[in-house]
Amino acid sequence: NIHNTGDALKAALKLGADTHQMDTGWWSTTMKVPGQEKGWLSMVDKSMPGNYTVNKNGERFSNESQNYVSFVNDMFAKFDEGNPCAPCYMIFDSNFRKNRPCGPLLQGSMQPDSAVPKEWWTPSFLSKGETLEELAEIVGIDPEGLRATQAKVNGYAVTGKDLELQRGDSAYDRYYGDPSVTPNPCLAPLKEGPFYCMVLYPGEMGTAGGLVIDTHARVLKQDGQPIAGLYACGNVTTALLPTYPGPGSTLGPAMTFGYLAAKDITGTNF
Template sequence: MTAQVQSQSSYDVIVVGSGAGAMTSALFAADQGLSVLIVEKSDKYGGTSAISGGGIWIPNNHYFAAIGGRDSAELSMQYLKAATGEHGDPVRLQAYLDNAAPMIKKLTSNSRVRYAVADKYPDYYPQLPGALPGGRTLDPELFDTSLLEEELPNLRKPSPSTLLMGRIAWTARDAHKAMARSFGWQWLIFRLMARYKLDFKWRRKSKYDRRAALGSSLVASLRRSLMDRNVPLWLNTDFQDVLLDGDRVCGIKVATGGRILELKARRGVIFGSGGFEQNQTLREKFLPQPTKASWSATPPGNNTGAALEAGLNIGAATALMDWAWWAPTIAVPGEEKPRGVFAERAFPGAIVVNSLGHRYVNEAAPYLEFVDAMYKDNRKTDGRTVPSWVIFDGHFRFHYAMGPLMPAQVMPDSRLRKEWLNTVYWKADSLDQLAMQIGVDGAGLSNTVSKVNQYAKTGVDLDFGRGGNVFDRYYGDSNITPNPCLAPMRKGPYYAMRLDAGDIGTKGGLLTNRHAQVVREDGRPISGLYAIGNCSASVMGTSYPGAGGTLGPAMTFGYIAANHIASSVPVAASTAPEAVS
């Protein structure tokens, strides 16, 4: 990297961050003949994208159309307007819808990125007009990581929770089949494990699968595509500030290798560096309380809000600063970050309660709405809902996963790490004993369990409607009737696990226009500065329309930014700032 720094300090486009949106913008800029540099604060590339599911929410996409799916721009806009409500900007929403489908078609045609349609993955708000029961979410195909060659060690490793047995890659479609225990799921698991075991040559190099899936696949395929184009990616390069030529952003200042460097951007700077969820000071300033960076399921030490603060310093407007992409999390000792709890909340036989022993939300609800409900109930109960507790019995424990606990039929309690007892999970022979251990009101918990057991018999959750829509049922057990998301809890031992009010990134940030340009309070763009992904205020407002509602817009507005930069009139050449120590 030192040789690169010494030989070149001026580029057409500089991209800050190396997640999916950042790398997509770099790729499209490079394909239009622009010289591009990507700078990444961490010693690994991929950011939060690499540890995500990698899905992208792309309305009216060509994959769905190819299998006979019916969607349209009009139907998609109807749904988005209903989902985003007063927080939706029709101009930005239109820009998203106009560009999302062309973006993924061009990306998959001209790079190594490959997707498949998740035709059974419903939109998150099936009750809203324009919602579809599947087809708008795309799922990354597996990618052979040996193609990364010398860049493989620098790829951020996926979260253990996204891998089968903590090391085997599988697509979201495969994971759904196994979790919903659909026909053939056991044969699927056997086939995946056999594929991994028989790859003897690769397993001598690494305990992890040769193949990448989910967000790891997306990031790996994007990085290989950028390698094909000779686009440099500098690691351990910490963005410090923007450089200005009058009111125009003309470059960035970075710290790397013990030096401060000033790098010129002739055409534009694209912020794709994530939100501020790892900055405790900013969390306390903007987000609902209580809040902790340690609850976030994002990489510690990254996403500290540097781009946000740089934008604020030059007069950028912001929006949605009190929102995050909420997701409940479970902390696991020894792991660098907590695990998000996404699908497991829909499995039948587990409930979530506050310290009064009361349910307060449909456990199968989308994760953003789940934590939003957690905070609302916390205010209502004077601080008795953050944290919450997920409770389940021995039957659930045997058949289903919860956080780091694989089903007991594969991972019995005797095989769990001893230090997890009373830190990751609590266990007792009766509900009263369990309630006492975790500080939950025993009578309240007992009454709640009795009520839910009755709901399981009738199949109707009279309190919160769990399992009453197609989204809830997506991760329910297809073998359970009359409601795949409800089962009685009556077989000891009983278990509890703590749920924190976590997130997978912040939602608020720099306000942008339809070209992804950062704007001032009066709406005027800051020339030369673009923002995409979680460092920008989400086009989705306070909603989460479907799986991939973070990465889909990040990549789409990365595409929009690259196109806008390429079509702009080049700034007259000037002497590039020299590196200073």
């Protein structure tokens, strides 16, 4: 949101408030839909069976079915290691295209390729190739790397074990899988052309850093002492847990620490 300019943080900083984790966020992959000003959140598309995500070398670099915050953290971490994975490329086949939506693109049974807006067919958003090699050439991905990756993914789909990135091993992974797909609800082979690519970019839903507070929701200074009369809760404060706990991870603390702030302000025990 372009109107979220950190006004509360700026005001608190003038009073000497301490901050923490200001370089972190609630990340999610996004899509740059042609003609739309804002990015399109892509939270669960890549988690479903029948696709995989690669870098320019055609190599997977992260478990596609893990939570979206951790996936984008991997995009940043691997990119820092010199791995060209931001943006990255979600690859799927005609079976996935027919039966599953992907971002604003409805499943082919509802929105066939002939009904897709012409401006959407661009290497920066959505591409299609009759063969995997043709798709790689259109998008600019190494074809040999992509072919080798698809062979491995298809093998993992048969055995149910992702030996590289353990996709589908966790109950959290399987939450966004398809229980009708066996032996791994997060893995299905890609066999039937044409093949498709959707480009995914790192994006955020909000910041995960912010003001440091105590157990009474009082804003603290850098020396650990509370600023008299200043309380904070919700997304203006730093995340209370070290990793992403799940949806609503700012709402629960906002309610809890709003309650604690009210108790401290009023001096009551309710």
